[in-house]
Amino acid sequence: MRKKTLQELVRPNIWALSPYSSARNEYSGTEANVFLDANESPYNQPLNRYPDPLQRQVKSMLAKIKGVEPEQIFLGNGSDEAIDLIYRCFTRPGIDNVVAIEPTYGMYKVCADINEVEYRPVKLDDHFQMSADQMMAACDNYTKVIWICSPNNPTGNLIDRDEIEKLLEDFNGIVVIDEAYSDFSGKPAFRQEINRNDHLIVLNTMSKAWGGAAIRMGMAFAQKEIIDIFNKVKYPYNVNLLTQEKAIEMLQMRFEVDKWVKSILIERSRMISSFKLLPICKEVFPTDANFFLARMTDAQKIYDYLIEHGIIVRNRSRVTFCENCLRVTIGNKSENSQLLAALRQY
Ligand SMILES: *Cc1c(COP(=O)(O)O)cnc(C)c1O
Numbered sequence: 001m002r003k004k005t006l007q008e009l010v011r012p013n014i015w016a017l018s019p020y021s022s023a024r025n026e027y028s029g030t031e032a033n034v035f036l037d038a039n040e041s042p043y044n045q046p047l048n049r050y051p052d053p054l055q056r057q058v059k060s061m062l063a064k065i066k067g068v069e070p071e072q073i074f075l076g077n078g079s080d081e082a083i084d085l086i087y088r089c090f091t092r093p094g095i096d097n098v099v100a101i102e103p104t105y106g107m108y109k110v111c112a113d114i115n116e117v118e119y120r121p122v123k124l125d126d127h128f129q130m131s132a133d134q135m136m137a138a139c140d141n142y143t144k145v146i147w148i149c150s151p152n153n154p155t156g157n158l159i160d161r162d163e164i165e166k167l168l169e170d171f172n173g174i175v176v177i178d179e180a181y182s183d184f185s186g187k188p189a190f191r192q193e194i195n196r197n198d199h200l201i202v203l204n205t206m207s208k209a210w211g212g213a214a215i216r217m218g219m220a221f222a223q224k225e226i227i228d229i230f231n232k233v234k235y236p237y238n239v240n241l242l243t244q245e246k247a248i249e250m251l252q253m254r255f256e257v258d259k260w261v262k263s264i265l266i267e268r269s270r271m272i273s274s275f276k277l278l279p280i281c282k283e284v285f286p287t288d289a290n291f292f293l294a295r296m297t298d299a300q301k302i303y304d305y306l307i308e309h310g311i312i313v314r315n316r317s318r319v320t321f322c323e324n325c326l327r328v329t330i331g332n333k334s335e336n337s338q339l340l341a342a343l344r345q346y
Contacts, residue, residue: 003199004172006225009144014089019232024050051241054231058217058244061251066191066204068221074230075239079180079205079218082230083107086201086220087115089229090144090174099138100147101130103154103320105178108147123320128155128285132166139171146171149178151185154316154327156287158185168197174226176201181289183209183261184268191221198223208290209261212250215243264290268330274340275328282324291329299324302346309342 007015023038041048059070066073076082091098093116100108102121112119120138124130135146146167150159168175177190179202191202201222206212217239220230268287275281275294280302283295293316296302303315303326314327330336 001170001172006198006229009090009173009199010229011088011090011092014229014233017232020236022050022053022236024053025236028052028054047241049241050237051239051244053236053238055239055244058239058247058251061248062219065251065254066221068191068194069224071224072194072221072227074220074222074227074234076218076220076234077238078207078216079178079203079220080107080111081234081238082201082203082218082220084111084114085230085233086145086174086176087111087117089233091115091117093117096142096144097140098145098147099135099143101135101149101152101159103152103316103322104147104149105153105180108149121320124152124155128152128157128321130159130163130167132163132170135167136170139173143171143173145174145176147176147178149180150190151179151181151288153181153289154291154293154314154319154322154325156285156289156292156327158187158288161187164190168193168200171199174199174201176203178203180205180208183257184265184290185288187288194221194223198225201226206247206250210250210257211260212247215246215250217243217247263332264330267333267336268292271328271330271336271340275343278343280343280346291327293322293325293327295323295325297324299326302326302343305346306339306342311339311342313339 027037038050040050055075058075059073062073063070074082097118097120098112099120099122102123109119122135122138148159148164151157152159179189179191182189194200194202201220204219206215206217272284272292275284280297281294282297285293299315299317303313306313316322316325316327
């Protein structure tokens, strides 16, 4: 199928937008030592200065770790900023629509509702797998974006690679693949495919494997033309200085993070085998993430019982296909053991 051009996909007002030009955009050099251009205070250093609007230092480190170019990275206040930005850049309220797998991460739908964009969920099959043909059947000429989450939340499984590739070939608009959990999967990540797909956006985050949910830093990878549009629309100083500095510190701990991931994977195997032995657990679904979905005899009662014991898991019972399912995050050895001990006494 003929792909739409970027100009056909981007909202006309966004395509035509002249962005706000901040002081730090107009002068971004490092030679000067007297800064009287941004109405900042000369006191309270270093917090008196606006941060780099394009987060160059963070991006140059991330580029090496992620195997992309710095110009192919957008950084935001969590992945949630990137999700909302995708709606604001590509979808016209009340006119365009998006298609997404179901069940999946709730923010795609919430942001669709906030932006007044029709959201078309397409149910996964019994194995929580996606059919590219069914996704295509839900699209029309106003479908601008398709949302895929892989490994998927709350189901935990990777979406079949061949089906994703088929969709990348067949769909004429933007395909977003949210890889928030890809560090736990051991399979090749789709961000490596952005050079081959000019309509592909891949999302990553510091919130999961990197252990940095508190600093709020999410990222989107795509070809430069798409990132340039995001940079035009985003708030000028969307990632604050403290976050940028902390991110730089954290990105130097890469090998520590690899160890954390390994420990979590070991604990994941232990938790899954232990859950399978619990009489109150009917089924544990395959997972490639740092959590798993388990079908229980009575999810609500077990959830309430765990709360009484000071242990919080996620009750996903009301999600499509997840009746009586709990979503359990893998914690450290002691936390996991406390959960198992409580469940064994249920
Ligand atoms: C946790 C999660 C994120 C991360 O969101 P942040 O805003 O970066 O913390 C993104 N996508 C999915 C599917 C998630 O489960």
